[in-house]
């Protein structure tokens with residue numbers, strides 16, 4: 253059964269949701285039943301009674317399953333946020349629940365002129381915000397992190413409903429996202445400069461670190477909270493103001509975070525959020541002369557386009573782009589740990605993570621045992637709505653993700669790979685599902701070796717020597733993350749140095765943390781996020797030479 257956008261009662265009635273909604277369900281079912289009838293009878297010129305009800309809290313376009321699911325419905329925002337005000341556009345666009353195909357919200361669809369207005373506000377507010385003290389900015393960030401944690405349950409539900417990942421993963425992401433705000437609250441007050449001895453008598457050299465200015469932030473849908481906080485944390489800690497273009501698939505988390513930021517005391521004109529699905533309108537954000545820095549996370553193709561256009565005004569750019577991570581299991585590895593790592597890393601967010609293992613290279617001596625262990629663990633997977641606590645893997649975000657994953661499987665099978673399990677496109681389910689797949693006999697000439705699948709496909713390549721596998725692992729234009737499993741200390745040192753990536757996991761599939769520098773090399777990007785290096789991405793260094801001392 254596929255749900256239509258207006259089929260609110262049917263969405264509410266799904267058993268999964270009713271588990272989550274608990275006591276609130278019945279009350280909202282009654283309201284929604286009543287409202288959906290009124291809505292269908294209301295002439296266009298009369299103000300929609302549902303909209304009036306929504307205005308009481310925050311100008312919702314219409315109540316939906318989200319209202320019933322969240323404890324604090326003020327977190328559900330469908331308007332953009334510019335110049336300290338929630339604003340509607342002349343049109344809206346729908347946000348879908350990828351596990352049900354139903355519309356869960358209608359968000360303002362703004363245009364190029366709204367970006368120009370937002371950039372103007374960011375520039376104006378920068379004049380004051382850059383002069384706030386580091387300590388004050390740290391306090392604001394701590395207050396914001398506390399509110400994010402306080403609303404973790406609601407944010408988790410919002411995240412699951414717009415992105416599809418399981419509630420457990422979503423709540424994990426809320427904490428991961430909050431950890432960047434806490435981290436940068438602490439970094440704000442450690443933004444040290446330098447004093448450099450001068451070679452000239454009566455002279456001294458100082459180095460100041462200053463906020464770069466108004467920044468453009470563009471983020472993807474796969475981590476709708478963490479990819480925003482990993483950028484906003486350092487931007488605000490540095491004293492910058494921002495214009496955020498949230499992912500069009502998942503704008504609701506950004507908007508909820510913004511509401512909490514304002515509640516936390518971050519001056520309302522510091523963060524502008526311009527929602528749109530008009531990609532052409534976004535160009536102004538990376539070409540406008542008043543924007544001094546663009547921080548982008550997304551695909552390599554779009555990252556290259558933005559970098560090229562941003563060069564027209566010599567903007568500083570951070571580019572967190574696509575990956576094609578090798579995941580190497582040597583004969584001397586602990587196989588249980590190596591299989592745990594695959595579950596954590598390959599299948600996180602149903603395979604839609606930039607640092608996901610894309611190619612599993614397994615040495616000949618442990619190949620069969622590894623495949624058998626992985627198969628056993630995968631047989632416990634259950635796909636379905638992320639709101640169902642028994643589900644281990646949610647849907648993909650859209651149809652294109654399912655199609656690409658299946659295309660990678662078909663291409664591999666046509667070139668001699670063997671399907672061990674999964675791979676079935678589940679059109680019988682609502683939403684965008686494909687069964688997590690395991691294939692063996694993968695080879696370097698297959699699509700899966702060259703492109704990021706961004707879906708739940710684990711392709712196993714067999715190798716014989718260290719030299720051979722390092723060559724294969726590096727045979728890609730990408731260089732984001734790489735993983736390997738070995739208990740030989742000399743090999744650990746050699747391979748960690750030899751992999752052409754920005755991040756290496758040794759005997760672990762978990763490498764992401766606020767304190768660890770995140771970012772790629774080669775065509776996977778420029779710059780680092782998180783860590784003690786992340787703040788500098790939003791700063792300029794100024795040297796000051798004192799003379800006549």
Ligand SMILES: NC(=O)c1ccc[n+]([C@@H]2O[C@H](COP(=O)([O-])OP(=O)(O)OC[C@H]3O[C@@H](n4cnc5c(N)ncnc54)[C@H](O)[C@@H]3O)[C@@H](O)[C@H]2O)c1
Pocket residue numbers: 470471472473474475479497498499500531532534535549550551552554555557571572573574575605606607704706732771772776777
């Ligand atoms: N390196 C990292 O930290 C990291 C993290 C998450 C995702 N990613 C990568 O992101 C990709 C998946 O995300 P995606 O599909 O949202 O990527 P995407 O490049 O299509 O979109 C990313 C963002 O850019 C916007 N966008 C798309 N085209 C644009 C254009 N022409 N002009 C301006 N903005 C545009 C999108 O609306 C979205 O907000 C994968 O390649 C993944 O590896 C990288």
Ligand SMILES: O=CCCC(=O)O
Pocket residue numbers: 474475478604605606607764
């Ligand atoms: O998708 C990429 C980001 C995920 C992470 O931060 O671990």
